[in-house]
Amino acid sequence: MITKFFRKLLGGRKTPAQAAPTAPPAGRSRKREAGPLSVGPETHGIDPRLVASNAVRVTRTLQEAGHKAFIVGGAVRDLMLGVKPKDFDVATDATPEEVSHLFRRARIIGRRFRLVHVMFGNDTIEVSTFRSNQPADAETDVHGRVLRDNVFGSMEDDATRRDFTVNALYYDPATQTVIDYHHGTEDIRSKTMRIIGDPQRRFTEDPVRMLRAVRLAGKLGFEIDPATRAPIVELAPLMQNVPAARLFDEMLKLLLSGHALTCLKRLRAEGLHHGLLPLLDVVFEQPLGERFVTLALSSTDERIRAGKPTSPSFLFACLLWHEVLKAWEENKARGEYPIPALSEAMDSVLEAQTDSLAIQRRLVADMREIWGLQPRLERRSGRSPYRLLEHLRFRAGYDFLLLRCEAGECDASLGDWWTRFIEADAANREALQNELTQGTGPAAAKRKRRRKKRPAEAGVGAAGALDEMAAVPGDAKPPEGAA
Numbered sequence: 001m002i003t004k005f006f007r008k009l010l011g012g013r014k015t016p017a018q019a020a021p022t023a024p025p026a027g028r029s030r031k032r033e034a035g036p037l038s039v040g041p042e043t044h045g046i047d048p049r050l051v052a053s054n055a056v057r058v059t060r061t062l063q064e065a066g067h068k069a070f071i072v073g074g075a076v077r078d079l080m081l082g083v084k085p086k087d088f089d090v091a092t093d094a095t096p097e098e099v100s101h102l103f104r105r106a107r108i109i110g111r112r113f114r115l116v117h118v119m120f121g122n123d124t125i126e127v128s129t130f131r132s133n134q135p136a137d138a139e140t141d142v143h144g145r146v147l148r149d150n151v152f153g154s155m156e157d158d159a160t161r162r163d164f165t166v167n168a169l170y171y172d173p174a175t176q177t178v179i180d181y182h183h184g185t186e187d188i189r190s191k192t193m194r195i196i197g198d199p200q201r202r203f204t205e206d207p208v209r210m211l212r213a214v215r216l217a218g219k220l221g222f223e224i225d226p227a228t229r230a231p232i233v234e235l236a237p238l239m240q241n242v243p244a245a246r247l248f249d250e251m252l253k254l255l256l257s258g259h260a261l262t263c264l265k266r267l268r269a270e271g272l273h274h275g276l277l278p279l280l281d282v283v284f285e286q287p288l289g290e291r292f293v294t295l296a297l298s299s300t301d302e303r304i305r306a307g308k309p310t311s312p313s314f315l316f317a318c319l320l321w322h323e324v325l326k327a328w329e330e331n332k333a334r335g336e337y338p339i340p341a342l343s344e345a346m347d348s349v350l351e352a353q354t355d356s357l358a359i360q361r362r363l364v365a366d367m368r369e370i371w372g373l374q375p376r377l378e379r380r381s382g383r384s385p386y387r388l389l390e391h392l393r394f395r396a397g398y399d400f401l402l403l404r405c406e407a408g409e410c411d412a413s414l415g416d417w418w419t420r421f422i423e424a425d426a427a428n429r430e431a432l433q434n435e436l437t438q439g440t441g442p443a444a445a446k447r448k449r450r451r452k453k454r455p456a457e458a459g460v461g462a463a464g465a466l467d468e469m470a471a472v473p474g475d476a477k478p479p480e481g482a483a
Contacts, residue, residue, distance in 0.1 A: 036159070039178040039185055046079045048176060054120045055088035056173040058127060061102055063174065067094040068130075068155060070170035076178065077166045080188050081220070090127045091158060091170065099127050130158035156181060163202070163209050164216070165194045193217045194225040203231055207238040208250055214270055215254045218263035229270070236271045244358035251357060255315050258304040261297040289322035292407040299403070313366035314396050316359060318403065323349045324371055338375070346371060366393060373397030374404070377418065380436055385421060385429070398422070 055071050062069035069092040075085040092099065096114045100106040105119040106127075116127040132153025153161075155170070159181035162168040166187050170179040178185065182196050193213055195202050203210050210232050217224050239247070254263045267273045296318035303310050324345050331341035346368055353359060359367075370393055377388065377397060388394055398418055405415035421432050 036156070037180040037183075037185070039180055041176040044080050044178045044185060045082075046076075046171065046176065046178070047082070048173065050079055050082075050084045051171075051173055052085075052088045052123070052125075054118075054123050055090060055125055057120075058090050058103075058118055058125045059173055062090070062092050062094055062099070062127075065094070065098075065102055067092050067098070069094070070172055070179065072170050073162070073167050076169040076171045077184070077188060077220075079171065080169070080178070080185070088125055090125055091130055091155075092127060093130050093155065095129055095152070096127075099129075130155050131161055133157040133160045155179075160196060162196060163206075163212060165196055166216075166222075168196060191220070191222045192225050193220075193222045193228065195228045199228050200231045200235070203235045204238065207235065207242050208246060210235065210239070210270070210272060211247075211250050211254075211267075214266045214272060215250070215257060215263050218254075218266045219257045219259045233271050239272060244354070248357045248359060252312055255297075255300070255312065256304060256310060258301050260301055260315075261294060264297065286322055288407060288409055292322065292403060292409060293318060295403055295407055311366070311396060313363040314370065314400070316363060317367040317370045317396075317400065320349050320353070320367070321371065321400075323352075342372065342375070366396070369393040370396050370400050374401065377401050378414065380417065380421075381433065385433070389422070 051071070055075075059069040059071060069090055071088055072091040073089050075088045078085040094102075096108045096116050099116040099118070100108055103118045106116050107119075108114050108116055113128075113131065118125045118127055129152050132151035159168045159170070165182040165184040167184070168180075168182045169184045171177070172179070187194050193216055195209065195213065213224055213228060213232075216222065254260060254267075257263060264273070296315070300310055300315055324342075327345035327348050328342050331344050332338060336344070350359070350364060350367075369391075373388070373391065373393060374397065376384070388397075391397070401410070401418065402415045404410050405412045417432065421429055424432060
């Protein structure tokens with residue numbers, strides 16, 4: 001109230017959005033000469049109800065303290081497309097220290113470039129200070145990738161250093177105005193992904209921008225501008241110089257975008273997959289592998305678009321499964337026992353990915369368990385099925401098995417048996433097992449035919465060996481209800 005009183009007493013003050021120039025006449029070239037466009041609500045069409053209240057609170061608090069503050073980046077782009085953003089970022093001319101002093105729950109993070117996380121319960125708004133455009137003497141590596149970029153700058157500088165025109169938009173909730181420095185609103189209307197500045201230089205400075213161009217184009221249904229696309233094939237090898245952890249983060253965003261299948265196909269078309277999943281081509285070249293991966297990604301995309309939870313470890317396990325399967329068969333052909341052969345196959349495939357993707361240890365552990373459950377699920381006699389129901393990763397392993405069945409990789413009766421076993425009560429579970437031992441069910445008939453083909457087979461098979469090695473100790477009573 002006091003702040004508003006003094007503003008009124010001093011004659012008021014326009015916000016940065018109000019002070020910005022209005023749109024130039026139609027037909028002006030893409031090169032900006034008279035400053036940014038100021039786009040009103042009748043043009044940008046943003047629904048204020050889609051804007052998070054906490055993001056509005058952050059911009060209002062900063063503006064009332066005398067600072068410029070806008071919602072920026074992908075959130076503005078999504079709002080203009082009529083999509084409610086998952087995250088909201090704010091850009092301001094206030095320093096991180098000034099921002100943190102204005103909010104009770106705020107902490108400064110980052111070493112390369114300091115940001116402020118303003119927290120409201122479980123909601124976090126990331127606030128960044130306007131960054132300077134890339135200086136000519138910036139520190140780079142031998143390949144031209146920028147290593148240091150920590151200088152604060154003006155709002156115009158901040159817009160110029162952003163990657164794509166559709167991400168260089170600034171929205172002021174107070175006036176419902178979008179500030180556009182690089183014709184991003186035009187590119188959103190034409191569904192065009194266009195990089196800001198010279199593509200060759202910008203991709204060399206940060207090769208991940210090539211991956212982001214493909215990911216965002218696939219996610220939004222945009223086409224990449226021809227000038228932006230032109231140097232990608234030539235510069236694709238630079239992806240090998242990007243830190244593995246950063247590539248993993250970008251790959252995870254791609255897989256969880258809700259359009260993973262489309263994005264991966266675009267990666268292959270642009271020649272970028274070699275720096276991410278070196279085995280991806282091999283997977284897609286195998287008819288069975290391509291069907292399996294396509295089913296897995298399509299199912300995941302549907303779950304994400306429906307707002308259901310997904311597992312990154314499950315996705316990576318699907319992408320790499322057929323390479324594990326191939327290595328496993330090769331190891332067994334050399335005379336190795338099935339279980340050590342499977343373990344060695346897992347190690348070799350995961351090691352091949354470590355050079356390009358720093359997959360987190362917890363995800364690797366989950367992937368190994370999902371793969372290791374597959375031969376165990378083939379063993380359904382005795383107490384083994386009951387122990388598997390209690391396994392921490394049983395549901396993921398079971399879903400993985402269903403995908404294999406749907407892809408034609410294994411007999412559908414196996415997945416059907418497990419589905420009925422999960423849903424059955426104790427008596428019916430026993431009956432299902434009796435079908436196998438007494439030869440009364442379709443699964444048993446299939447099992448008998450398989451045995452007749454290999455009458456001389458002796459010893460413990462892969463499923464039995466794995467079950468004996470990994471059996472859960474202790475009470476093996478069946479759980480109550482389905483897992």
